[in-house]
Amino acid sequence: MARGHDAVRRLAWQSKPSTPLCRSCISALQSRLASTAASPVETAPIEPSPSGKAPPPLTASESHSIRYILKASVILSRPPVLTRTLTxxxxxxxxxxxxxxxxxxxxxxxxxxxxxxxxxxxxxxxxxxxxxxxxxxxxxxxxxxxxxxxxxxxxxxxxxxxxxxxxxxxxxxxxxxxxGDKDDVVERPMPRITEADKTGDLRSLNRSLERTVYLVVKTPKGWGFPAAVLERRESLHTAAERVIVQTGGVNMNTWVVGNTPIGHHVLNYVRARKDSGAELRGEKIFFMKARIMAGQANLEGNKLGVEDFHWLSKEEVQKTFDPQHWNAVKKILPER
Structure with a gap:
């Protein structure tokens, strides 16, 4: 602040050393110096829409009426239970x-x-x-x-x-x-290939024990990770916990890892939509990481319109998701 005053006094002395400046002139000079010294703010480009055409840039008059829907999506996973098979x-x-x-x-x-x-x-x-x-x-x-x-x-x-x-x-x-004259029965170890693997039960958590499996759900829009729109004054962490309960019920012992999303995706609509006088340009989806320790999903009475669910590995997720959805999450899913 002291440097700003010195610069103003220097300009005033160089322009008219014999005439003092009023308070309004000094304030105008200070704001002019601050505007020239500040660096321009770079705006991130809007991601392309599903049609491949990027929406037109926003003008100053349109920026107040443009908004995105904010969503929290949960990547709920069960980590590997067994070590991988040796080569x-x-x-x-x-x-x-x-x-x-x-x-x-x-x-x-x-x-x-x-x-x-x-x-x-x-x-x-x-x-x-x-x-x-x-x-x-x-x-x-x-x-x-x-x-x-x-x-x-x-x-x-x-x-x-x-x-x-x-x-x-x-x-x-x-x-x-x-x-040793013992009557103890020698128990055999459990096999690495479970009954769920043999029967192809994609709803069972007792499958693909060497891999990480993720909870994917089916809604009228298709297959994806559980997601919901953020409610008023709701954090991403709180929203993730709510999404888990509203999707799979309360019989799952889960843990949302951290308060920061591990990734995000901007979905631009092909055509903008009107909502309460504002123009909806698309959706911004934030992916939250979560773990399941016990329990199982139960779709009875879910509030998000979920029709079915599977526990899938990364390769199976790729085959189930549409290309755009898969490209948004493929880098944040571990290989194993």
Whole structure:
């Protein structure tokens, strides 16, 4: 502010040093200096409409009568439940690492781990007799014999496959149960491919356990993420919570991640619409990220006109959405 006064006084002194300026002249000079020093404000271009033609730019007289509908859209996801399936190279490499560790990092006598004559010592001896190693899931391998260096996976050997290792573990558990006179039933692990995967049940959350699945809903306008118009004085976070409840009911334990949207999309109408004297140019959709921890969606009594819902992976979302909707969200959905 001091610099502004100095500049005004300098201009006044250079123009008419003998004549003092009034308060109104000083205010006019200050506003003129502020307007010339301020940088021009750049306006973002309006995104093209679905027809491919961009709407005409707004004039000063039209700007007060043009508005967009603001919407909050929720990307509700269930993260992967299982680790991804290993590649053949990774399986062979991990087997090699275990054998290398047994040969180099475990050169101790078994009495370092077990007391002589105990159940652990007897089990150690049994495994040594059967497959020359005390390890539980790496097959026949003599770590301290003349062929100890030959610890890579042989061609055609399936010991690196998780299914084969599971069978070996189950065999060990059954032998231990019989030798220990136990009546415990050895339970098998659950398969990675569920019944929902086999039957193609797209409504089940117990599918595609290795991938992230997203809640997509069907409305009269087509498939998309749950969305609704923002109400008066409503934040995006509050709107996202409301959209989840009004779409899938209260039987879902969900969490809206943060108050800031992870993306947005501007949808311009092909033709502007009139609403209460204002011209509706289009919609501005803000995508909010959310997670589901438990529960399931229930469309009974939903207030957003939802007809159906699916839990889909990213590739399935691409096949379900229209190209314009997919282009708006494809970069904010993780690959896995």
């Amino acid at each position: 053949p190279f990774e399986k062979a490499f991990f087997l090699y690492q275990r054998r290398l560790n047994e040969r180099l990092a475990l050169p101790f006598t078994r009495y370092f781990y077990y007391q002589r004559g105990t159940a652990g010592d007897i089990e150690w001896k049994r495994k040594i007799r059967e497959r020359k190693t005390p390890a539980r899931d790496i097959g026949v391998y003599a770590a301290y014999g003349k062929q100890g260096w030959n610890d890579e996976l042989l061609v055609g050997d399936r010991i690196h496959e998780p299914e084969e290792q599971i069978e070996r573990l189950l065999e060990d558990a059954e032998v231990e149960s019989k030798e």
